[in-house]
Structures are given as C-alpha cells and as structure tokens.
Amino acid sequence: MRHFEKIEYKPIPVRELLLEMKNLSELMIDLAYSAALFNDKELAEDVLELESHVDTLAYLLDMEIMVAARDSEDAEALIGVSTVAEATDKISDAAADIAAIVTQDIGVHPIVSEIFEKVEERLIKVKVNENSVMVGKQICELNLAARMGVDIIALRRNKDWMLNPNETEKIQVGDLLITRGAPLGIKEFKELAEGKLKELVE
Amino acid sequence: MSEQGQKRFEEIVERFVELKDTSELMMDLAYSSLLLNSRELAEEVQKLEEYVDKLHTDFELLALTSDFKKEEAKGFLGLIRLGVATEKIADAAAEMAEVVLRGIEPHSVLKLAIEEAEETVTQVCVTADSPLVNKTLKEARVHEETGMWILAIKRGGKSLRPKHDSKIQPGDILIASGYADGVEDLERLASPSSSCTPE
Numbered sequence: 402m403r404h405f406e407k408i409e410y411k412p413i414p415v416r417e418l419l420l421e422m423k424n425l426s427e428l429m430i431d432l433a434y435s436a437a438l439f440n441d442k443e444l445a446e447d448v449l450e451l452e453s454h455v456d457t458l459a460y461l462l463d464m465e466i467m468v469a470a471r472d473s474e475d476a477e478a479l480i481g482v483s484t485v486a487e488a489t490d491k492i493s494d495a496a497a498d499i500a501a502i503v504t505q506d507i508g509v510h511p512i513v514s515e516i517f518e519k520v521e522e523r524l525i526k527v528k529v530n531e532n533s534v535m536v537g538k539q540i541c542e543l544n545l546a547a548r549m550g551v552d553i554i555a556l557r558r559n560k561d562w563m564l565n566p567n568e569t570e571k572i573q574v575g576d577l578l579i580t581r582g583a584p585l586g587i588k589e590f591k592e593l594a595e596g597k598l599k600e601l602v603e
Numbered sequence: 604m605s606e607q608g609q610k611r612f613e614e615i616v617e618r619f620v621e622l623k624d625t626s627e628l629m630m631d632l633a634y635s636s637l638l639l640n641s642r643e644l645a646e647e648v649q650k651l652e653e654y655v656d657k658l659h660t661d662f663e664l665l666a667l668t669s670d671f672k673k674e675e676a677k678g679f680l681g682l683i684r685l686g687v688a689t690e691k692i693a694d695a696a697a698e699m700a701e702v703v704l705r706g707i708e709p710h711s712v713l714k715l716a717i718e719e720a721e722e723t724v725t726q727v728c729v730t731a732d733s734p735l736v737n738k739t740l741k742e743a744r745v746h747e748e749t750g751m752w753i754l755a756i757k758r759g760g761k762s763l764r765p766k767h768d769s770k771i772q773p774g775d776i777l778i779a780s781g782y783a784d785g786v787e788d789l790e791r792l793a794s795p796s797s798s799c800t801p802e
Contacts (some may be wrong), residue, residue: 415712416712425633439686485713491691492691508678512612513681521620544751582750
C-alpha cells in the first residue's frame with residue numbers, strides 16, 4: 402500500500418503553494434506523456450511520486466485558505482483560489498493516470514510511440530551526440546527558453562532521471578534529454594543535440 | 604500490420620495528438636482568462652471543452668472499431684486510457700475558466716501565481732512603430748522571435764482567436780503564453796519605443 406505523509410499545518414503563503422502546484426502539474430503532464438509514449442517505467446514512477454507531493458500541497462493550501470477566511474467576503478474572494486488549486490490537483494491526477502498505464506504494465510501500442518514521435522511537435526526525447534555544441538555547457542548558458550522557447554524537463558544519465566534539471570547542470574555526451582516547447586524551437590534543439598546544427602544562433 | 608491497419612492507426616494517433624494539443628491550449632486559455640478576468644476567453648475554453656468531448660468520442664470509437672488482434676488489446680487499452688486522462692485535463696481547464704464565468708473576481712494571489720509561474724501568460728499592446736503592424740500572424744513570426752505563442756488578439760473590446768492570415772493592427776492587445784523569459788522580447792517587439800501597458 403502507498404505511504405501517506407502525515408499532514409500538519411505549516412504557515413506557507415498561499416501564493417507559494419499555488420505556484421508550486423501549477424508548475425508541478427504542468428511538468429507532470431509532459432513527463433507522464435513522455436513516460437507513456439517512450440514506455441519508461443522509472444519516469445512513470447517519478448510522476449507518481451510527484452503526484453503524492455501535489456496531494457500534500459493541496460491539503461496544506463486548503464488549510465491556509467480556511468485559516469485566512471474570516472467572513473463571507475473573504476470566502477467569496479478565496480473560493481476561486483481553492484477551485485483553481487483543485488483543478489491543478491486534478492491535472493496532476495490525470496498525469497498520474499497516464500503514468501499508471503506504464504507502471505501497471507499496460508503500455509501503449511508501440512506503433513503509437515512511433516507515429517507520435519513523427520506528429521508531435523512539442524515534446525521530444527533526444528540523445529546528446531559527441532559533436533553537439535551543447536556538450537560541456539551548463540543548461541543556463543544555453544539560454545533555451547529565451548533563445549528558442551524550449552525547456553529541458555528531464556535528463557537521464559547512467560540510468561537515473563533528473564527531473565527539471567538544475568540550471569547549473571553541465572550537458573554530457575550521451576545524456577538523454579526530454580524537452581518540451583515551441584515546435585520550431587524543438588526542431589532546432591534536436592539538431593543542436595544531434596550535432597547537425599553547429600552554433601547557437603541568437 | 605497491414606497497410607490499411609497502419610493507416611487507420613495513424614488516424615487514431617493524429618486524433619489523440621489533437622486531443623492533447625487542445626487540452627493544453629485550454630489550460631493556457633483558462634489561466635489567461637483568470638489573469639485578465641476575461642469572460643470571452645473563459646467562454647472560449649468552454650467551447651473547446653465541448654469540442655474535446657466530441658473529439659474524445661470520435662477517438663474512442665475509432666480505437667474500438669479498429670480491427671486489432673487479441674495480443675494488441677493491451678496496447679489499445681493504453682491508448683484509450685491516455686485519451687481519458689487527456690479529457691480529464693481539459694475538464695480541469697474548463698473548471699478553472701468557470702470561476703470567471705461565475706462572476707468570481709480572481710484573487711490577486713491567483714494572478715501573482717500565474718504571472719510568476721515558469722510557463723506564464725501575458726498581454727502586450729501593439730504600438731504604431733512596432734514591426735508587427737500590418738503583418739499577418741504568419742509573417743510576424745512572433746513565435747520564432749520570442750518563443751511566445753499568441754493565444755488571442757484583443758481588438759475593440761473583442762477577443763479574436765488567431766488565424767494565420769489575421770493582420771496585426773496598431774492598438775491590438777496580444778495575449779500570449781510561453782516561458783517567462785520570452786515576455787520581455789515580446790514587449791520589445793510589440794511596443795518598441797513607448798512603454799504601453801494594457802489596462
């Protein structure tokens with residue numbers, strides 16, 4: 402049986418909790434699709450772990466809102482916050498449902514992944530080639546979001562996944578990167594990683 | 604798998620990708636509707652939710668009527684579950700937009716969280732000296748220049764969903780989503796000399 406973390410009230414600003422729930426729920430969707438389509442069990446398990454973290458955040462946020470509401474006016478002002486937080490929780494649940502397809506050994510038809518990789522333009526998995534200009538560079542040096550509107554959401558090196566890798570992490574030959582973002586940026590990123598595109602254009 | 608089978612499969616996957624892309628667009632639009640307290644954008648999300656429901660049904664029917672072999676059943680089940688989860692994401696987006704349609708003024712905390720998130724939505728106004736003026740969205744290449752996607756154009760109090768051939772006019776307000784890093788680039792592109800803040 403799954404372990405449930407004990408919930409105790411902690412004074413954390415609502416804004417921080419909501420921000421983390423929003424960021425995590427969006428990251429989880431992309432990770433979950435990646436796990437399902439690339440049939441990656443470890444990545445799927447990471448998504449399930451994140452989901453239970455989001456559950457904890459949802460409890461904490463609910464408590465914050467209860468403490469903050471003193472009258473009917475507060476309640477009206479805060480109901481929107483709790484509805485949106487609930488929706489982010491639902492999104493992270495959906496991500497966990499997708500991950501469960503992999504962890505429960507159902508899997509998606511291999512042809513799906515094959516076709517998906519051809520038609521999906523916003524999410525790719527790419528291996529860093531030895532000729533890539535990215536090798537040896539820190540992620541922040543690549544300036545990916547500003548330059549091409551993409552973001553590395555997971556990095557696999559020697560069997561371990563790093564989720565949302567640190568900006569100071571240096572890219573190495575053989576790293577497997579899951580990247581999401583704008584279709585054109587994704588295309589450019591793939592060429593950079595595979596060493597087909599030789600320079601970072603501003 | 605036969606050639607015909609392969610073709611059918613491609614059709615199912617394409618349907619799924621559209622389901623996935625639409626559910627993600629709905630999330631962006633739902634957050635935008637909250638940030639801007641915009642009924643129009645919230646209504647757009649509700650319309651897309653109806654579209655997703657239809658898309659989802661078509662997708663399931665296609666998957667169920669494809670002639671799969673017994674040993675492929677699991678793979679098809681996985682595909683169907685993928686569709687169910689994607690539909691759930693679209694539902695969640697519709698619930699967010701519903702807050703606006705119920706006349707609940709979005710709390711400042713919500714706006715802050717949306718603005719500070721890794722993926723954010725923003726609005727900028729187009730001034731007369733912007734290189735974007737009189738260009739179609741296709742020509743403007745906003746996406747290539749800034750990494751931001753244009754979700755909607757506000758003009759004369761109305762929100763339009765962008766099309767490739769929509770021409771950008773001075774005074775337009777562009778609502779866009781993307782990584783926070785692109786916001787400044789977009790502002791510079793839309794209003795190069797003056798600081799112009801949409802109300």
